[in-house]
Amino acid sequence: MSTTKNVNLPDIGDFDSVDVIEILVKIGDLVKENDSIITLETDKATMEIPAPFSGKVTNLAIKVGDKVGHGDLILTLESDSEPTEIESEPSVKSKEPEPEVRLEDSTPPKDNPNKLDQKKEEISLDTEPKSHASPSIRKLARELGVSLSKIRGSGQKGRILAEDLKSYVKQIVTTGNIDDEVEIVPLSRIKKISGKHLTKCWTTIPHVTQFDEVNIEQMEQFRQHQKERNIKLSPLVFIMKAAVQVLKNHPNFNASLDENGENLVIKKYFNLGIAVDTPNGLVVPVVRDVGKKSLIELAKELKETSERAREGLLKPEEMRDASFTISSLGGIGGTQFTPIINSPEVAILGVSRTQIKPIWNGESFEPTAMLPLALSYDHRVIDGAEGARFMADLNQVLRNITEMLL
């Protein structure tokens, strides 16, 4: 026989109220173990909650828009019942006889059983019901030879007005064509969330961006050596390591401004946010205690974290508590860019693609690997001179990687 079991929200980290943004099952659905049942969203991430066991959904305790926390009832599953795949629809609303044909389109419409092929009409007869236009406007459209579905109405609730038709036609007449075809694609959830955050960062923090280029010949030689030994180290791990070393000497950069903007909160830990490009948008996982980790450890952690980020498997707590952020676009290209500070942090380092440049060594021009860096900092906290000094120090360490031993 069947038993009914409640499914409660598992521990998803220390959140007491998380928005339910999607319910992926409905009453009567058969779900298998690990099938996603709901989607939750925190300010940093979305996560799908899997079913802990298989069964039929008999009750839904939450709805979209609810806030839930650890232990809250999500739904009830009836399990162990013999799977009755062909269950009848659970709720028949009325006793009135249901028409035999429901959604299948097997009966032709009764009226106008034999309209001629409408392609024969040489005028535009657009009765697309989604075009919100009164009979007189439909008439005007026919006369002007305009398909209403191509016009965006400016009236209330998108009603197409005579002016809309006229300006549409005017546009065709004056420009000769109408290249206004657009496609509306909703932003991904990540973009919607990060968009708000980025707007706040960009509009509330007075940004200054300091550029520099680092001669990384020494680092490149070292990386080459390690590669021959089958140890793959990306420039990023060196930059992370070097950044922490420099941050230690420039504590104002490893800090955040408190909410009143009156105190600087200087952090004694060195957790670096690393911006990662994923199919759904930008996420910033945090690598903790970078100073205590070796280059090889960092390389390994970075690889694993980025992979999980791309698969959307990062937990919210893995994206918290950064003290400084690095955004590397070196793998893609570009000479420089101005990164946006990830508030409440006060600085961010942007890395672009290494280029071989002719550098004057005092006697001749030498082909040299140059790494472009861009440091954006919060000018309320950091002065221009400090920013330049930080960059000079970072340049120094990256140029002579043996200094990392110091």
Added chain:
Amino acid sequence: MIKTQVLVIGSGPGGYTAAFRAADLGKKVVLVENHDNLGGVCLNVGCIPSKSLLHTAQIINEAKSANQLGINFSNPKIDIGGVQKNKETTVNKLTAGIKALAKARKVDVMTGYAKFLSNSQVKLEGTDDIIEFEHCVIAAGSRVTKLPMFPFEDERVMDSTDALLVDDIPKRMLVVGGGIIGLEMATIYDALGSEITIVELGEQLIPTADNDIVNPLFKRIKKIYSNIFLNTKVTKMTAIKKGIKVSFEGKNAPETDTFDKVLVSIGRSPNGHLLDAEKAGIAIDKDGFIATNRQMKTNVDHIFAIGDIVGQPMLAHKAVHEAKVAAEVICGQKSGFDVLTIPSVAYTDPEVAWTGKTEKELTTEGIKFKKGVFPWAASGRSLSIGRSEGITKGLFDSESGKILGMGICGTNAGELISEASLAIEMGCDMSDIALTVHAHPTLSETTAFAAEMAEGTITDLMPQKK
């Protein structure tokens, strides 16, 4: 040989409208009509005479129910001659009006049955008149469907045209077919004193409408009429001396019964096969419908067709709009038939009217909708006229709130439905209707109340549970 720019075949509401519109746009027009009077079925043997008789019926019924108001009339004496004459006066006034309008527009009216000789000529049957046209509009309408199983040769078996003559008032009358025409004729004969029995094959009266808006009518006439047999088939009909003997097949119907008169109103058939239209190369389907595009063009480029002959619903107001499209397209205008709704009205007592989609259609099409039903029992105006059985039902898109359809049963439903038709054409939302101030107390308020019911903003009743 007569040459014309535009030939219109048939002078019903569709035909005369096409002729007049084309003439107004500068064309030389010949209008051919088979009958002596202009106006077609609608004016001569359809909408207009039936409404005249229905008005007569209404007066009788209201006088009868006046005793509830404390006014007692003695039983009416019905002078059949007078009833017929009143009807004829109405019809003649209108047909004469059309004739005058034709004359004023210099439309050449010819009498005769037009048959095609080719795609540019017709001959008027029984004459030598041949008319050559540049454009033709076929508005030849439909006729009563007559199945051979009914003995129409006996004059006690009537079609709607016969019944409108009101030759006499049968004691017991059977109406075969519970559609609009059958129910209207039943209303007339009931008022005149006949005992009515209705037999309908489907599971409800007026099967194309939603059952809930037919139900108040059904409940009322079920009490008044002798019998209403639903889900019942007439299997045999024979004329015997005593009357017309009818055999039924249905759960509640008797095996046989005999009636003084029988009205057969089981539908109308298009006249597409009666015009030799194939000689013009016009495609006609097996039922007799002529296919057109939305500019009312047939497969032959310069020949148009409108009205009953091009498809359902067979309604004068549809034909009139199609007629204007045809005439305008002939005259080089960029017209097209792109209406969103054609309302239907049964002039019964109470009236039943609906427009846009029915609930049945929305369900079949899988469109999600919200329903607002306002019972007239809560309408002050309805109660004060002593008729509270009506309902007004609005159907709205469940997401956008846009009106999809409306159904009304009650006094003057046919007049009330136009607001909903306009709302559909204008793309109104339920709130547009609810927020429009309707005069109080009126029956038209119920349209706003139905929208308020759907919106949940009703105060004259408890809002319906979500």
